[in-house]
Amino acid sequence: MTRILYDLSGIDEGLRFSPFCWRAKFALAHKGLEVETRPWRFTEKERIAFSGQDKVPVLVDGDEVVSDSYAIFQYLDRAYPRQPLLxxxxxxxxxRFFKHYAERALAPSIMRTIVMDLFNAIHPQDQAYFRESREARFKRTLEEMHSPAQGLSQLDHALAPLRGRLEEADFIDGDAPSAADYLVFGNFMWARIVSTADLVSNADPVYGWIERMLDLYDGLGRKAMRITDIQGAYR
Amino acid sequence: MTRILYDLSGIDEGLRFSPFCWRAKFALAHKGLEVETRPWRFTEKERIAFSGQDKVPVLVDGDEVVSDSYAIFQYLDRAYPRQPLLxxxxxxxxxRFFKHYAERALAPSIMRTIVMDLFNAIHPQDQAYFRESREARFKRTLEEMHSPAQGLSQLDHALAPLRGRLEEADFIDGDAPSAADYLVFGNFMWARIVSTADLVSNADPVYGWIERMLDLYDGLGRKAMRITDIQGAYR
Known part of the structure; x- marks a missing residue:
C-alpha cells in the first residue's frame, strides 16, 4: 500500500510551495510515516475530484481520503495515535488558535511581501487562475497587494507573541515540535520556496526556530527545492 | 484559613483594574476557591515585600505565597488538580502563547486606546509613579501614547486570530473556558473597568465571547465596579 499526498507544484514539478501541504508533510514526518507526494497544479481540479473538493493537500491512505491540512492532523491522530499532534x-x-494565527495574522503580511515572487513561481498554465482567484479574494490586483515594506512591518507586529514564546522555549509546543509548530511553519516554507526575502532578522528568536524547523526530519524543509535552484527562474 | 489576593485598586478601593489580577481572580473562580481580595496600590511596595518582589497579584494561600499571574495558574493546578487550568x-x-498574545499583541493596542482613562482611574497618590514608570517603559509620554483611532485599528488586526477561533467555538479553550480564555480576558476587564471605549463592535464574534466571559461565576466580571459607577469620576 502506498500512501499518497497530492502536493501543489509550481513552475517546476519539484517546486512545492503550498503552506497547507507543508503542514501535512511535517505532520506525516512527525508520525514517522512514509508518503509519496504527487505534484498537482491549481487547475487540475479533476485529478482530485475523487476527494469531493478541489484543493490540496489531499491524503490517500489505503481506503481513506482526507483533504484539508487540519483534518489531516485529526485523521493522523486517530489512525496513528502514537506521537500525538493535536x-x-x-x-x-x-x-486551533495557531491555525488562525497562521492564516489570519501571518499569511496576509507574508503575502504582501512575496506575492510577485509567488506569482513568478507558479506554473504558466496556472497563473491566470491564481491571479483571478486571489484578486477576487483580496479585492485588489496582485500588483496592488505587492508592498514588501508594509508587509514586513505588519509581519514584525504579528510575530510579537511568537517571539515571546520562542524566547522561552525551542519550539512553540515546548522542547519538541508538534502541531502548533507545523501549523505556523507552513507559512515560512511557503515564503522560503518562492522567495529570497528575509522575513525575520537573524537576531530574532523566530529566526532560530526557523533554522531548527528546517533541520527536522533529516532536513525535510531545508532540502526542499527553492526557486533559486531553478536556473533563470528567479527574477 | 483565609486565602488572600493582593489586588491593584484605583481612585476607589473597589475599582480593581489590573489585567493580571483579573487573570488570578478568574483562575481562582475556575477552581471554585474562595478568596479575600485586599486592595493594594502601586506605591505600597512595602506591603507585599514579604513576597520577595513588588508587583500584584500576590496570592497568599496558607503558607504559600505566589506572585505573577501565570505562576498562580501553575500553583493552583499543583495544589488543586481538579478542573485543570493549564x-x-x-x-x-x-x-503560554496566549500569555504573550495578550501582553504583546493586544495590550499595546488597548493601552493606546485607554491610556488617559487609565491614568484618570489611578489613585492620585499613584499617578506620578504610574506616569514615570510607563513613560520610561514605552519611551514616550502618556499623552503621546494616547491615540485611540490608531489603537483600535491595531487592535482590530491583532484580534483576527481570536475572531477566527471564536467563530468556531464559544470559548478559546472549547465548550468551556479555561486558562487561555482567562489569560486573554484580563485585558478586556482592564479596559472595561476604567473606560467606556467600545473595543469591538457587537457584530464581532469577540463581542459575544466577552459577554459570555462577563457572565461566568455569577457575573464575577460583570458585577465589578467600573469608573462610571463612581459619581463624577469619569471625564
Whole structure:
C-alpha cells in the first residue's frame, strides 16, 4: 500500500510551495510515516475530484481520503495515535488558535511581501487562475497587494507573541515540535520556496526556530527545492 | 484559613483594574476557591515585600505565597488538580502563547486606546509613579501614547486570530473556558473597568465571547465596579 499526498507544484514539478501541504508533510514526518507526494497544479481540479473538493493537500491512505491540512492532523491522530499532534481536547482547542494565527495574522503580511515572487513561481498554465482567484479574494490586483515594506512591518507586529514564546522555549509546543509548530511553519516554507526575502532578522528568536524547523526530519524543509535552484527562474 | 489576593485598586478601593489580577481572580473562580481580595496600590511596595518582589497579584494561600499571574495558574493546578487550568505539558506549552498574545499583541493596542482613562482611574497618590514608570517603559509620554483611532485599528488586526477561533467555538479553550480564555480576558476587564471605549463592535464574534466571559461565576466580571459607577469620576 502506498500512501499518497497530492502536493501543489509550481513552475517546476519539484517546486512545492503550498503552506497547507507543508503542514501535512511535517505532520506525516512527525508520525514517522512514509508518503509519496504527487505534484498537482491549481487547475487540475479533476485529478482530485475523487476527494469531493478541489484543493490540496489531499491524503490517500489505503481506503481513506482526507483533504484539508487540519483534518489531516485529526485523521493522523486517530489512525496513528502514537506521537500525538493535536493531543487531548484542551490541547486541540489551543492548537486551533495557531491555525488562525497562521492564516489570519501571518499569511496576509507574508503575502504582501512575496506575492510577485509567488506569482513568478507558479506554473504558466496556472497563473491566470491564481491571479483571478486571489484578486477576487483580496479585492485588489496582485500588483496592488505587492508592498514588501508594509508587509514586513505588519509581519514584525504579528510575530510579537511568537517571539515571546520562542524566547522561552525551542519550539512553540515546548522542547519538541508538534502541531502548533507545523501549523505556523507552513507559512515560512511557503515564503522560503518562492522567495529570497528575509522575513525575520537573524537576531530574532523566530529566526532560530526557523533554522531548527528546517533541520527536522533529516532536513525535510531545508532540502526542499527553492526557486533559486531553478536556473533563470528567479527574477 | 483565609486565602488572600493582593489586588491593584484605583481612585476607589473597589475599582480593581489590573489585567493580571483579573487573570488570578478568574483562575481562582475556575477552581471554585474562595478568596479575600485586599486592595493594594502601586506605591505600597512595602506591603507585599514579604513576597520577595513588588508587583500584584500576590496570592497568599496558607503558607504559600505566589506572585505573577501565570505562576498562580501553575500553583493552583499543583495544589488543586481538579478542573485543570493549564493541563498537560502540550496544553501548557500552547497556553503560554496566549500569555504573550495578550501582553504583546493586544495590550499595546488597548493601552493606546485607554491610556488617559487609565491614568484618570489611578489613585492620585499613584499617578506620578504610574506616569514615570510607563513613560520610561514605552519611551514616550502618556499623552503621546494616547491615540485611540490608531489603537483600535491595531487592535482590530491583532484580534483576527481570536475572531477566527471564536467563530468556531464559544470559548478559546472549547465548550468551556479555561486558562487561555482567562489569560486573554484580563485585558478586556482592564479596559472595561476604567473606560467606556467600545473595543469591538457587537457584530464581532469577540463581542459575544466577552459577554459570555462577563457572565461566568455569577457575573464575577460583570458585577465589578467600573469608573462610571463612581459619581463624577469619569471625564
Amino acid at each position: 493531543g487531548d481536547a484542551t490541547s486541540e482547542a489551543r492548537a | 493541563g498537560d505539558a502540550t496544553s501548557e506549552a500552547r497556553a
